Every structure is written in structure tokens, then in C-alpha cells.
Amino acid sequence: MKKSVIFILALLVAFNINAQLDRSTPPKPGPAPKVNIGKAQTFELKNGLKVFVVENDKVPVVSYTLSLDIDPIVEGEKAGYSSIAGDLMGSGTSTRSKAQIDEAVDFIGATLNTSSKGMYASSLKKHSDELLNLMTDVLYNPSFPAEELEKAQKQMLTGLKSQKDDPKAIASNIKSVLRFGKDHPYGEILTEASVEAITVDDLKSYYNTYFRPNVAYLVIVGDISVKEAKKQAKKYFAQWESKEVPTYKYEFPAGFETPKVVVANKDGSTQSTISLSYNVDLKPGHPDAIKARVMNSILGGGSFSARLFQNLREDKAFTYGAYSSLSSDELVGTFNAGANVRTSVTDSAFTEIIYEMERMRTELVEEANLQLVKNSLTGSFSRSLEDPATVARFALNIEKYNLPADYYETYLEKLNAVSTADIKAMAEKYLTPDNALILAVGDVPNMRASLKKFAKDGKVEMYDFYGNMVKAMPLPADLTAEKVINKYIKAIGGTEAIAAVDNYILEGTMNVQGMPLSMKMYSRRPNHQCVETYMQGNLVSKQVFNGEAGKVVSPMGEQKIEGEMLENMKAESVMFPETQYAELGYQLELLGADNVDGQDVVKLKVISPSGKEQTVFYSRNTGLKVKEVSTSPQGTMASTYTEYAEVNGIKFPKKMSQAVGPQSFDITFESIKVNEDIDASKFDI
Incomplete structure (x- = not known):
């Protein structure tokens, strides 16, 4: 009985306490904590x-x-x-x-x-x-x-x-x-x-x-x-000798008076890498630095609650993540906002980024949102003090950038003092989409036209990897994909010389992740192929197709090739497939003019009978194949071909470079033999 009375009294006390609390109003934040930073x-x-x-x-x-x-x-x-x-x-x-x-x-x-x-x-x-x-x-x-x-x-x-x-x-x-x-x-x-x-x-x-x-x-x-x-x-x-060191001064780079809209091509891409960026005059320790950092954190500074993330990912489902950065620098600070988005929504993603930037400039942010960001930054700063190297870094920054001696000791006070009015002022000063470089890297033909609306003059310029403007010459009105292929066939030797080739053997060397390898490729009509890879003279892998069946031999054992992989192997084993595109059922599409490493090229889409797509580039000058790009679940593979050499009336590329994702390697074919005897056992399955 006594326990029951105590329990009831406890419930009444709890009820009374809860009745007196207004849980709809969050508690006001306390004063900024004092920071005791060790001295260096x-x-x-x-x-x-x-x-x-x-x-x-x-x-x-x-x-x-x-x-x-x-x-x-x-x-x-x-x-x-x-x-x-x-x-x-x-x-x-x-x-x-x-x-x-x-x-x-x-x-x-x-x-x-x-x-x-x-x-x-x-x-x-x-x-x-x-x-x-x-x-x-x-x-x-x-x-x-x-x-x-x-x-x-x-x-x-x-x-x-x-x-x-x-x-x-x-x-x-x-x-x-x-x-x-x-x-x-x-x-x-x-x-x-x-x-x-x-x-x-x-x-x-x-x-x-x-x-x-x-x-x-x-x-x-x-x-x-x-x-x-x-x-x-x-x-x-102490014995390290001092000496006068040169100093340099640079003018602050001229910005863009209006948005500059630029595209760059990434063949085979199903998404666009987009960026809106410009230079800002924001030096380390500037009075705006802390307020500007808070402003950018609200816009897109990495948190799931940031506006760009919420808009482009959570609301529109354009991307897995959208972010922005605002960095200080002694010479030139930078602002950048960007994401990886589906090609079809490239222009829409830019529209939403600009919308969120303008909203920061014209509206006061919510006090609760501001406090959430300040709490996060306070926690990050406080945790950083656990590392003694932070104390040294702070002392070094004070010395290098001539900061006030108490700059870091009063950091949290300055952070806590940031107001919604400060955020709006920082946005007005540092968010300037009208002076931005608007850049999209991806499938240019499917996104270029939609980006014209962001340029006041309607111009969308194209640049290459080296930052050079691409000015591809217009194609002749009567040019077709079939004419491009016929020019290539003629360039490598012509139909008669190609028809006279029964087989060829290519022997080359390459270096993969620091390991020197050698390779031998055997091809024989109608569509037999064997590719062997060696390390220090020892066979490490072998891929074989005998016209009907295929296999791969590796240190893991022997594997029979089936399904889609077998169909791809069959297509790749055809000698000089361009001469048989029509009868094999290939589909061709002329995509237009382009530029590869400073070379004017014609670009084709080639779809094999199995449905595999490739983008192939042919030199407008020589007609020779310059590059191939294909996309698979493993990523995008790009192959480039250079230094063609003639053997028995047929031109073969002596050098081939391949890049698959972050990995790349070069193959140099030191020996090319045509119509030599090939041991039939090379194609045994």
C-alpha cells in the first residue's frame, strides 16, 4: 500500500511539472562558452x-x-x-x-x-x-x-x-x-x-x-x-642558411560582368557535373569570414539540412547531394556550388541553385535554422581543440595572417553573435550568380541548348580538358555516317587489302600500376581471337573466342563466357568490323564535329547487334580512328589510338591508351605481323 501511494504521488508530481512546461517553445541558447586555448x-x-x-x-x-x-x-x-x-x-x-x-x-x-x-x-x-x-x-x-x-x-x-x-x-x-x-x-x-x-x-x-x-x-x-x-x-x-626569397604580386582576376555559360563534353555520360563559381575577395581573418561561413553552411555547406541538399536531393531528386563552398585565400577566395545530376535536368538544377542563392539574398533565414548551424560549428570548433596540433595551427595563423592575438579565444563569441540580418548581408555581398561561371560537363548535344537561357547573349561556349575553347569546323551538309566509315576503311588500306588479311598478330608491352606486362593478340578470320597477358614471361591471363564459344583463364582458374559477355566477345573478335557493319546489323548515327587533343574529328554513335553503344571519333584530316568511348556497369572506358604504321598494306595503331575509371595504361605494339602461321591450338576452348 505504501509503495502504491508513493507511485501515485510521483505521477502527480510529474504531471504537475509537465503541465507547467511549455514544450512548444525551445529553450533560448545560453551565452557562448569561454574558450581556453593553450598557448604556443x-x-x-x-x-x-x-x-x-x-x-x-x-x-x-x-x-x-x-x-x-x-x-x-x-x-x-x-x-x-x-x-x-x-x-x-x-x-x-x-x-x-x-x-x-x-x-x-x-x-x-x-x-x-x-x-x-x-x-x-x-x-x-x-x-x-x-x-x-x-x-x-x-x-x-x-x-x-x-x-x-x-x-x-x-x-x-x-x-x-x-x-x-x-x-x-x-x-x-x-x-x-x-x-x-x-x-x-x-x-x-x-x-x-x-x-x-x-x-x-x-x-x-x-x-x-x-x-x-x-x-x-x-x-x-x-x-x-x-x-x-x-x-x-x-x-x-641553426646551420640552415638564410637568403632573400623572391616575392610576387598579382592583380585580382577580372570577373564576369554577366554569367558566362560553358560546357565540356564527357562522351558516354548519363549525368552532368555542374558548377556555378566565381572569385571573391575574402582573405583569412577578414571581419566577414565567420559570418560568411555561417551563411554558406545554411546554403550548402555540407549538412543534410542545407538548402541546396534539401532542394536538389530531397525535394527534386535530381542528385545524391548538392553542396556549396565559400573559401578565403590570401590572393583570391572562391565560391562554388555544384552537384552531379541527370543530364535531362541539367538546366533545372542550375535554376534551383540560383533560386536558393537569391532566396538567401532577399529573405531572412529562420532563427531556428541559424541556431542549428551555429550549434554545429560550435561543436566542430570545440572538438578541434582536443588536438594539440590545433593550438599550434592557430598560433601559426595569427602570425602568418596578422590576426588579433585573441582571434581564436573570442571565436565562439563572434560566432554566437551572428544574426539573421548578418546572414542576409553576407548573402547580398558574396552570393552573386549574375557574375558566375556556369559550367556543365557531360553529354553536350543533350544539354547545350537548354543552358542558353542562363547567358544574357544566349551564347554557350565549349571548352576542352586544357581550358581551350573548342571551335569545331562545321560538317559538310551531305556528310553521313556511312561516308565517315568508308573514309576510314580507305585510310587503313582499302577493301581489297583488308580482304587479303587472313590473320594478324600484335605483340606489345604495357605498365599497369607499376607492373610491366607484355601482351600478345592473335586474330584470325572469320572471328577467332586470343589475347594473352604475361608478367616476366609467365602467362597471367588468357581470353579466347573460337567463333562460337569463349573462355577466360586467370590465376583464379578457367571460366566459360556466357550471355551478354559472350555476345560482346563475339562482336570484338570480328576482324575489321567496319567493313561488315551493314551485314552484321550495326546501327550508325552521325553526332557531329568535335575536337580530341587538338585534332578536329567527326563523332559517330555505333550500336552493335547486341545493343552495346560506343562513341567513335575519326580524324577529319586522315580519316583514321582516333578514339572510342563506351560505358558499362564498371564505368566508362576510353581508348585512344596513335602512331599508325603500315604492315602488308594495312595501317595499325602502334600505340593505344586505355582509361577505365581512375585507372589508365598505355600499350605499345612493338611487333605487328600479318598473314603469319598461327597455331590452331591458340583458339582451343
Whole structure:
């Protein structure tokens, strides 16, 4: 009985409390929490090196971050050399090879990375002296081995090939060139010619010019006292020689007076990569910086509740995600809003992005929405303080950007003070779609016309991967897909010479993810094919089709090919299929003129009897096949063909490059044989 009475009284108390609370009104936010940021101790060596020390003895680890405070440079015809110079600093010194450096770092369980703007090293405290010996050897004595430069160049060139079919990379290049100009350090892009032009002397010149203590900061964080840090800094860095370092000034890039609408082609794409961007004058620590960040967070700063995300994904189902960014920079800040959308809604997506930007400019945001974003940013800032490296970064920023000494200590107060009126003011100042570069990368023929409405003059310009305007010559009015194919057949040797070919053997080499491979391809009429791949002379894979059946042999065993894959293999095994398009039932469509790597081409859509679609490019000058693009569940595959050579009256491409997603490789055919004896067992199933 007593328990029952207590229970009833408890219910009455709870009921009375709930009756007195108005749960429809959320509690008012409290004042911004006080921020107690640990202090970084600073001192300077006689050579001008500024050192920052943050003590943290929670784990016995010490890290050393060396960063250069230098102006961006224009690299011109050798764009990319500063990046390679930074990467290769750790690839060999006058006393150690790259292998010896890597082994020494691994032996003490350390980390050592270099870049064009400095280096980073970290290890257990007990190994710090060994680490600093390695770090300063790399700093003082880099040798830039020629063989390492050659490797780096090959990697860059391979990356360029895969980027040419990456819509994000295409968009990035075009935005850089059009917003900054090729004579601005932010507008330079890598090209094959610029990468190949880089020499060891260029790397040494960059190092000798810019790696100087009087423009550098050394940040030491971890289980180390200021006294110990001073001792190490003097021991390892005092002999670093200071020298005057060049400085550069750049004009703020001219913007667009009206929206500039640009497209770039991504063959085989079923979606468009869209971007609305422009430059802004917003430097680190600017009084607008915090308010502008809050404004962008509400618009599209990464949260699921951001307006662009809610509109383009949740409401319209145009995309998986839509975002915006507003970044500060010492030279030029940037605004960008974008998404990946279905091709059919490319123009609608831009309309909604502009609508949300205008809504931010003309309407006050909801107080609850503003508070939600401020709470999120407060949490992110507070969590960042758990990392002692944050304290060092804050101290470094105050020094580099001449910020008030209490800039970060009062950060949350400034954040908490942001009002809805501030957000509207920031939107009016920094959201300017009327001066934007409106860019879409995708299937140009299916989106170009719909984008004209965003340009006041109705012009939609087309650019290529290198940021060059594409001005394809108009096609003759009487040109047909069949005429293009006939020109190709004539270009490679003609119908009589092709008919005389019973078989051919191609032998080539390639490099896949650093592994040298060799390949042999056997083709025989009517449609027999065998492709063998070898590593160090050992067969690693084999693909065979005997006219009716197919199989693949790999280290996983032997697999019989069936269904759609078999139909595709059958189509690919036909020798010179262009000569049989009509009788095999291929469908052809003339898509128009285009440009591939500076070459004027004619573009065709080719649909095989099995329904597989390809976009094929033929040179308008020679008639030869230049490129093929196809799309599959595995992604888009692009193949390019160069350096045709004549063998027995037939022209074969000696070089072929293939890119599948982020992977790419080159094949060089060193041997081409026509009408040789081929062992019939090559086509056994």
C-alpha cells in the first residue's frame, strides 16, 4: 500500500511539472562558452626560422612541421615542377638513397613526408634525434635523382590520361583557366608538354630559391618541453642558411560582368557535373569570414539540412547531394556550388541553385535554422581543440595572417553573435550568380541548348580538358555516317587489302600500376581471337573466342563466357568490323564535329547487334580512328589510338591508351605481323 501511494504521488508530481512546461517553445541558447586555448611558445633562430612549440605529454610522440610562407609562383611552360620538386626531396640525398631513407624511417616507426611548401615528420620521443637527423639530411642535401624524376613524370602523365575522362578534373581545369587566366598561378594547369619539359635543374633551382629559413616556420608538437625544443632547433636547424626569397604580386582576376555559360563534353555520360563559381575577395581573418561561413553552411555547406541538399536531393531528386563552398585565400577566395545530376535536368538544377542563392539574398533565414548551424560549428570548433596540433595551427595563423592575438579565444563569441540580418548581408555581398561561371560537363548535344537561357547573349561556349575553347569546323551538309566509315576503311588500306588479311598478330608491352606486362593478340578470320597477358614471361591471363564459344583463364582458374559477355566477345573478335557493319546489323548515327587533343574529328554513335553503344571519333584530316568511348556497369572506358604504321598494306595503331575509371595504361605494339602461321591450338576452348 505504501509503495502504491508513493507511485501515485510521483505521477502527480510529474504531471504537475509537465503541465507547467511549455514544450512548444525551445529553450533560448545560453551565452557562448569561454574558450581556453593553450598557448604556443615561440622563439626565433638567428637565421630567421620562427619556431612554435606546443607541449602535450599525453602520448610519447613528437611531430615536426616545417612550412614555407612564400608567394605562389607562375611556372609557365614547366607547370608542375614545384610539385615534383617537393615530392622528390625525400627521394634521395647526397648520403642516402631513397631506399635507405625509407628503411631508416620504417626502422624507427616514424613518418616523413615532403612537399613543395615544406615537410612533416613524426615519431616516438625516444627516436626524435634519429628522426631529425633524417629530416635535416633531406632538408639540406636533396639530390633529386634523375631516375626518380622520370618515375614522377610517368606517374603524372598517367594521371593526366585518366583525368581526361574524369568530369571533375575537366571541370576543375576549365574553372581554373577561365576564372584566373593561364598567366596566374591559380590558373596554370598541367599538360603533357609541361610535365615532359621538367628537368633536374628545375627542381634544384626551386629548392635553392625557396627552401630558406627566413621564410619558414617550424611547428613542434608533442611530448617535449620548450627547453628541449630550443636545444633541438638550434642543433639541427641553426646551420640552415638564410637568403632573400623572391616575392610576387598579382592583380585580382577580372570577373564576369554577366554569367558566362560553358560546357565540356564527357562522351558516354548519363549525368552532368555542374558548377556555378566565381572569385571573391575574402582573405583569412577578414571581419566577414565567420559570418560568411555561417551563411554558406545554411546554403550548402555540407549538412543534410542545407538548402541546396534539401532542394536538389530531397525535394527534386535530381542528385545524391548538392553542396556549396565559400573559401578565403590570401590572393583570391572562391565560391562554388555544384552537384552531379541527370543530364535531362541539367538546366533545372542550375535554376534551383540560383533560386536558393537569391532566396538567401532577399529573405531572412529562420532563427531556428541559424541556431542549428551555429550549434554545429560550435561543436566542430570545440572538438578541434582536443588536438594539440590545433593550438599550434592557430598560433601559426595569427602570425602568418596578422590576426588579433585573441582571434581564436573570442571565436565562439563572434560566432554566437551572428544574426539573421548578418546572414542576409553576407548573402547580398558574396552570393552573386549574375557574375558566375556556369559550367556543365557531360553529354553536350543533350544539354547545350537548354543552358542558353542562363547567358544574357544566349551564347554557350565549349571548352576542352586544357581550358581551350573548342571551335569545331562545321560538317559538310551531305556528310553521313556511312561516308565517315568508308573514309576510314580507305585510310587503313582499302577493301581489297583488308580482304587479303587472313590473320594478324600484335605483340606489345604495357605498365599497369607499376607492373610491366607484355601482351600478345592473335586474330584470325572469320572471328577467332586470343589475347594473352604475361608478367616476366609467365602467362597471367588468357581470353579466347573460337567463333562460337569463349573462355577466360586467370590465376583464379578457367571460366566459360556466357550471355551478354559472350555476345560482346563475339562482336570484338570480328576482324575489321567496319567493313561488315551493314551485314552484321550495326546501327550508325552521325553526332557531329568535335575536337580530341587538338585534332578536329567527326563523332559517330555505333550500336552493335547486341545493343552495346560506343562513341567513335575519326580524324577529319586522315580519316583514321582516333578514339572510342563506351560505358558499362564498371564505368566508362576510353581508348585512344596513335602512331599508325603500315604492315602488308594495312595501317595499325602502334600505340593505344586505355582509361577505365581512375585507372589508365598505355600499350605499345612493338611487333605487328600479318598473314603469319598461327597455331590452331591458340583458339582451343
